[in-house]
Amino acid sequence: MVPSGLWWGFVFAAVAAALFLLVFKFSRTGIAMRATASDQQAAQSTGISVRWVFALSWSFGCMAAAIGGIVIGNISGISIYLGTSG
DSSP states (O other): OOOHHHHHHHHHHHHHHHHHHHHHHHHHHHHHHHHHHOOHHHHHHHOOOHHHHHHHHHHHHHHHHHHHHHHHHHHOOOOOOEEEEE
């Protein structure tokens, strides 16, 4: 028997992972991010803004960490409203 909080956390994480996979695999932005990760000079020579890709990847990381913290806090019983005090 799995508690409902853990179940919904797992479902949410699976959906988020699938969305990230689709973005990185098929969108123009995801392809630019993969090209920059593979070879920065080659990506820049094709017109991809490496600084923009780095800023975007940090933004994605921050969003994923914030959402993950909210989900983990909800699962462990910590109030999700504690984030406003930080």
